[in-house]
Structure formats: structure tokens, C-alpha cells
Amino acid sequence: MKLMSLGGLEFDKSNDINAGIILDQQVRHSHGRIIRRIEYQDPISGTKYVFITNEMTLPPGLIAYIYKTRWNVEKAFQQFKCRYDQQKAWAKSFEAKSLQANFLCILHNLMLILEDKLEREENITDKKITVNQKKRILANIKIVEEKKLKINPMILRLRKSIMRSSQFILLVNIAFDKSSSWEWFIDKARPRMEVYL
Numbered sequence: 001m002k003l004m005s006l007g008g009l010e011f012d013k014s015n016d017i018n019a020g021i022i023l024d025q026q027v028r029h030s031h032g033r034i035i036r037r038i039e040y041q042d043p044i045s046g047t048k049y050v051f052i053t054n055e056m057t058l059p060p061g062l063i064a065y066i067y068k069t070r071w072n073v074e075k076a077f078q079q080f081k082c083r084y085d086q087q088k089a090w091a092k093s094f095e096a097k098s099l100q101a102n103f104l105c106i107l108h109n110l111m112l113i114l115e116d117k118l119e120r121e122e123n124i125t126d127k128k129i130t131v132n133q134k135k136r137i138l139a140n141i142k143i144v145e146e147k148k149l150k151i152n153p154m155i156l157r158l159r160k161s162i163m164r165s166s167q168f169i170l171l172v173n174i175a176f177d178k179s180s181s182w183e184w185f186i187d188k189a190r191p192r193m194e195v196y197l
Contacts (some may be wrong), residue, residue, distance in 0.1 A: 003027040003037060003052075010061050017062035019043065028058075040064040042151040044140050065154050072162040080104050081161070085168050103188035111164060114172070118193070126165060126193050167192050169191055 006026040023039040038051045038060045051067050080086045086104060089097050106109055118124040137156055144151045171192055175185045191197065 002030045003035075004029075005037075006034065009036070009060075013083050015059070015061070016150055016153050017059055017065075019152050021060045021064065024060040036063075038063055042068075043144050043147060043151050061152050062154075065152055068155065072180075075162045076108060079164065080108075083164070083166055111172070112170075115164075118184070118189065122190075124186070124190055126168060127164060128193075128196060129163065165192075165196070167197060 004027060006028055009024045009026060011021065011024050015023075020040050020043050021038065022041055023037070025037050026034055027037045028034050033054075036053050036056055038053070040049045040051065040060070041047070042049070049064070049067070051063055053063055055063060084104070084107065086100070090100050091097070115126070140151070143157065168189070171185070171188055174180070175188075178184075
């Protein structure tokens with residue numbers, strides 16, 4: 001797919017959301033379709049990326065951010081394989097594989113709901129993961145400031161991690177196996193969400 005430039009697109013370089021954007025342009029590929037090519041340089045690592053999209057209306061920095069956050073989806077898949085012990089399909093048929101994928105999505109969403117309930121009703125959060133996120137964000141801010149560059153502010157916002165600690169997942173498994181009470185679960189969860197035991 002050879003791309004031919006049709007010219008650059010205007011974008012607001014003063015808006016921090018577009019920090020790191022080198023180029024935003026329309027291109028035509030060999031089949032005649034017009035698409036968009038965005039070149040982005042990560043201010044933290046210095047790595048250059050080229051994104052191809054048919055989305056023509058969003059700011060280029062937002063598109064770069066969306067592509068960057070795709071890594072969270074990959075982390076979720078890794079978590080299914082490693083922490084939920086789902087390394088292979090239960091069966092060979094498409095229907096069985098589809099059901100397994102749906103069950104994993106339901107499991108993921110139930111874990112999110114459980115974490116939200118713990119935070120809202122019991123004031124329990126996974127401090128280990130939060131502390132590590134804050135350290136990463138502060139280190140990234142330091143790198144960007146030393147380079148005297150701007151960074152997309154969405155990258156620096158603290159987000160709830162897609163990953164869960166192994167001991168939290170193990171505790172949930174034990175609680176279901178034992179048909180434990182909510183009180184028992186809270187009593188065991190509180191110290192496990194503070195530090196690794």
C-alpha cells in the first residue's frame with residue numbers, strides 16, 4: 001500500500017493535547033482511498049510512530065493517545081492468560097471460543113465492579129498499583145521537563161489500572177470457593193490492597 005501525500009492538515013500546535021505531533025496529513029493509497037497519516041514522537045522515549053486512520057475530524061494528538069492506550073487492551077489479554085489461567089481455548093468450535101471470550105469479558109467487568117464497590121463503600125483501593133502508577137507519572141514528568149518538551153496531558157492523568165495484583169485475584173478465587181461472607185472478604189482484602197504479603 002503505497003501512500004501519496006495530498007498535503008498537510010492544519011492542527012492547533014499550541015494545544016497541549018497535540019504535543020509530540022510532527023505531521024498530520026491526508027494521503028491517498030494505491031487503491032484511491034483518502035486516509036490520514038499522523039506522525040508522532042513520544043516525548044518520553046523519543047520513539048517516532050506513524051498512525052494511519054480514516055478518522056478525519058479528531059485532533060491528531062487525541063488519535064495518538066488512543067493508539068497509545070491500546071496497550072491496555074494487550075495487558076488485559078496478558079492478564080487473562082497469566083493470572084486467570086486462560087492460556088488456551090476450552091474447545092475448537094467458533095461458538096465455544098466465542099462463549100469463552102464473552103465469559104472472560106464478563107469476568108473482567110465483574111472485577112471492575114468489585115473494585116469500584118470496594119473503593120466506594122469500603123474505601124479500599126489497590127495502593128500498590130496506584131503508588132507504582134504515580135512513580136511512573138512523576139518519572140515521565142521529570143524526563144519531559146529535562147528535555148524542555150510538552151506532553152499530552154491525558155498521558156499524565158492517573159487512571160485506574162487495567163491490571164490487578166495476583167494476590168487480589170487469588171483472594172477473590174478463595175472467597176468464591178469458600179462461599180465467604182462480604183465481611184470475611186473485606187477483612188482479608190484490606191491488608192492485601194495495601195502491600196504485597
